[in-house]
Amino acid sequence: MDAKNNENHLLSSVRNALLILQSFTMDEPEKKVSDLAASLGLNKSTVSRTMSTLASEGFVSKDPETKKYRLGFSILALSGIINSNTDVYQESQPILKKLVEDIGETAHISVLDNLDVIYIQKLECNHPVRFLTHVGKRNPAYCTSSGKVLIAHADERKIQQMLESELNPFTKYTITNPKELHAHLKKVKEEGFAFSMEEFLEGVNSIAAPIYDYTGKVIASLSVVGPKQRIEPNKIRPIAKKVINASMEISDRLGYWR
């Protein structure tokens, strides 16, 4: 195996603990020892002891009634540290707020991790529709507006890597042809914004623009997301304009000029 030397000297008990943590999801935020043991193929006692250790440091907390575990506050504390030290996060809060008020749709700040886009910040609009993203969510870059912006401004090596990756059709609108996608990304870079019209989720459209740091590198993207009934094709341009303005304002604050 190729990855052998990488995985060789990993600590298995630590790895177990991390896999346990990552098995918590939006849909299953509570877990029992036996469930975890079964789903991860670990022994009950191993899981029990791992959970005790995680609980002792506040990474999970146990409901004494139901004996179920949920993620603990230590994780919130760590996420707070990540945010406090992410320049984009600091500078974007008020601008995001203005944008959400103006457009009336939920906005995200995202960064690229490999070929995925990760939402590091989210500000919800007032519409009562519950949304499907959350901070930390990982989505494929090639079919989301934020992802396309980030990839489009990445180096050619990264673009190639993505074009050669599996381009699964999430909806009938997903661009799965590498050539077409390549041309599409070129246009995204030229025009300074990207949109995704139901390319990832049926009925969901989004528009995104790049955020630059002081070196002129694109380090994040700003996007607005909403149902296709509200983000209609003929509104792309005017909304894009506002998104670009906001993203540029954030870039300004990060020391970008020109």
Next chain:
Amino acid sequence: MDAKNNENHLLSSVRNALLILQSFTMDEPEKKVSDLAASLGLNKSTVSRTMSTLASEGFVSKDPETKKYRLGFSILALSGIINSNTDVYQESQPILKKLVEDIGETAHISVLDNLDVIYIQKLECNHPVRFLTHVGKRNPAYCTSSGKVLIAHADERKIQQMLESELNPFTKYTITNPKELHAHLKKVKEEGFAFSMEEFLEGVNSIAAPIYDYTGKVIASLSVVGPKQRIEPNKIRPIAKKVINASMEISDRLGYWR
């Protein structure tokens, strides 16, 4: 020792990993292997392997240039799951937004963990003053407005427990006399809000009100924080009124009536 049986069967390598994660702070968001080894009294190689394992699951990420580690996106993802499954979090976003606009100060939602208050949500105002809290921050309950609200509505056993705990004077305004604090809490419960005038941090005032769930239990608190120049004593009542209105609106959304 009493805690012996508890700590007996904890997994030490997992514990090391968690201690490493928790050693990241706002002031030191980046760490080197040797620093970690020194500060935690662990062997270099132990830390190196632990970090590799943490990195392999995205809990930390290594800057290939500087070889320094920082907290990774997996933690953000987990925090997103916590938030998505916290009703208060879901329902409070827009209301928090309105409140911050109205008052012009930073607002927090907090919950109680033992005798500490933990900020689970924060919305910053536009004032350029950088603030000293972050999501996940843990502060003593007895000298913060949010903490006093939460303790005041807890059961008598908890209140006693707090009164018997160490009441350190963070400033000259901190209430350290148990009797006085008890009376103070009683008033907080009667009036339906709490304030802290420099009781925790010099020059920083705050005002908080309780958030109720559908069972009528106080599960969180809403607070606004700002410098004493802006949150002056004569403004306590009018601000408190607005905070209470907002917290009640959140409670409404959580199904609280009456």
Next chain:
DNA sequence: TCCAATGTTGCGATATATGAAACTATAATT
């Protein structure tokens, strides 16, 4: 009251995490 299901604990076997030292890789100094 008994049974079933689940979580915790004791214990021995052994896989595995550890520390020391060798080995790289990178940065600093001359």
Next chain:
DNA sequence: AATTATAGTTTCATATATCGCAACATTGGA
């Protein structure tokens, strides 16, 4: 440019901490 110095990774032998099993405890249901 050559040489130290510094820091991170990896090797290896060893001891130890982790694991699985089984016994035990606890809870809830029949």
